[in-house]
Amino acid sequence: MKDLMENWRRFLVESSLSRIICRHINQYDNAIITAFRDDTEIPEKKGERSRDRKRRLRVANRKRNRELKAQLWGLNPKPDITQVAGSAIEGWQTPLAKEVREDSFMVHNVNHDPKFEKKIAKLGEFYNQDSILIIPQGGAAAYLLGTKPEGEFPPYKEQLSVGDLKAGCEAEFMSRVSNRPFTFSENTESYKALSRNSKWAVKKIVERIKREKAAKNPPKS
Numbered sequence: 001m002k003d004l005m006e007n008w009r010r011f012l013v014e015s016s017l018s019r020i021i022c023r024h025i026n027q028y029d030n031a032i033i034t035a036f037r038d039d040t041e042i043p044e045k046k047g048e049r050s051r052d053r054k055r056r057l058r059v060a061n062r063k064r065n066r067e068l069k070a071q072l073w074g075l076n077p078k079p080d081i082t083q084v085a086g087s088a089i090e091g092w093q094t095p096l097a098k099e100v101r102e103d104s105f106m107v108h109n110v111n112h113d114p115k116f117e118k119k120i121a122k123l124g125e126f127y128n129q130d131s132i133l134i135i136p137q138g139g140a141a142a143y144l145l146g147t148k149p150e151g152e153f154p155p156y157k158e159q160l161s162v163g164d165l166k167a168g169c170e171a172e173f174m175s176r177v178s179n180r181p182f183t184f185s186e187n188t189e190s191y192k193a194l195s196r197n198s199k200w201a202v203k204k205i206v207e208r209i210k211r212e213k214a215a216k217n218p219p220k221s
Contacts, residue, residue, distance in 0.1 A: 032104055
């Protein structure tokens, strides 16, 4: 626990921020979330080679992230999104701890929705994430929020402080979580800027997920 806090503080102090990301942090609340999970959720196939299994995992995780992105743009009011690429530690401080590649989204609460954190946390739980990262406007008092009901780190719905964001605004946003690099792209996306076809695709993905949810949880008679 002590090592994790120190690594997070180092990330928050030493990160170099692009002007775009810095502006978002100064103007809005932000959250970082992913739908990526490790291979324990991908059923094994008899006789399958390791590289083929890893390929299936990549495909499955990318599909989950596409769905997550659609669900983020299915929120009302709609946030803006910046893509994040990097790696992280899953199952921290457990015998199953492992480094995983984790493509994520930095979600910007551009409409100052008071229910922003609750909505992002709900998606974190839906995609079986241990936690999401919440960065309040201005960057002070960032924290991990537990989103896995059976999770231990951080516990479900509990906050774990990771410190204040005190870095300067420079050419590139490089952060380090447990000494693992994350890169934040310069391309922030807005739902309003999507093409008509892209908006249609978002709508269809959200509708499909709602139908699947309803099928798994039929109303009680």
